[in-house]
Amino acid sequence: MIKKATIDKIFEATDIAEVIGEFVQLKKRGANFVGLSPFTEEKTPSFTVSPVKGIFKDFSTGVGGSAVTFLMEHEKFTYPEALKWLAKKYNIEVEEDQQTPENxxxxxxxxxxxxxxxxxxxxxxxxxxxxxxxxxxxxxxxxxxxxxxxxxxxxxxxxxxxxxxxxxxxxxxxxxxxxxxxxxxxxxxxxxxxxxxxxxxxxxxxxxxxxxxxxxxxxxxxx
The missing domain is CATH 3.90.980.10 (DNA primase, catalytic core, N-terminal domain)
Known part of the structure; x- marks a missing residue:
């Protein structure tokens, strides 16, 4: 299990627009970024990223959340896999508690x-x-x-x-x-x-x- 301190560092370091920008072509619009939904085939952009809030929202499907959520939905990562992907991107050492089979x-x-x-x-x-x-x-x-x-x-x-x-x-x-x-x-x-x-x-x-x-x-x- 990834330690809470590591998870906090990952969320603090993550630039959600930078992360999602690796998968979706984004254009700046005011304080936010917009782009075409990566989950549906659409011609009018309904996908919004808010760097200030650290969240995205895909209005064509209702999917939304943090950069971790995006990676889980788009890349089909598990929660730990998404965290480790971000940790690698931002050069954060992942510290984990030793897990028992029960954990x-x-x-x-x-x-x-x-x-x-x-x-x-x-x-x-x-x-x-x-x-x-x-x-x-x-x-x-x-x-x-x-x-x-x-x-x-x-x-x-x-x-x-x-x-x-x-x-x-x-x-x-x-x-x-x-x-x-x-x-x-x-x-x-x-x-x-x-x-x-x-x-x-x-x-x-x-x-x-x-x-x-x-x-x-x-x-x-x-x-």
């Missing part, structure tokens, strides 16, 4: 839960913006309460379909393990062993940690 297992478990949460955020966000049900119910709910579309995308607001298994089935098809769907609290197990969605017919509010990763959800029923 490694716990880190893997935590990372698996993070990946489930990230997938869920994308699923709910896409359901809100792309499905007829999401547009008619969820998106209408937000717009009636004054939420602009850029705000909805910025905070990755979403909608959980009013269907018993929409999320759980989709997640399993994407090879997410049932045990982590259950531990995340997003799925519930029936007596026969199949899973169903805990949140149905609700607008969803993802909760992010300081690195921009989704760590949980709040849901509001619309019935």
């Amino acid at each position: 490694i297992e716990e880190d893997n478990r935590r990372e698996s839960l993070m990946q489930v949460s990230a997938y869920a955020a994308r699923f709910f966000h896409e359901s809100l913006l792309d499905s007829p049900e999401g547009k008619n119910i969820g998106l209408s709910y937000f717009k009636e309460r004054g939420f602009r579309e850029d705000v909805i995308k910025k905070f990755e607001l979403g909608y959980s379909p009013d269907n018993w298994e929409a999320f759980s089935s989709a997640a399993i098809k994407q090879n997410y393990q049932p045990e982590f769907l259950l531990e995340s609290g997003l799925s519930v197990k029936r007596d026969n062993g199949t899973l169903y969605d805990r949140y149905r017919g609700r607008v969803m509010f993802p909760i992010h940690n300081f690195t921009g990763r989704v760590v949980g959800f709040g849901g509001r029923t619309l019935k």
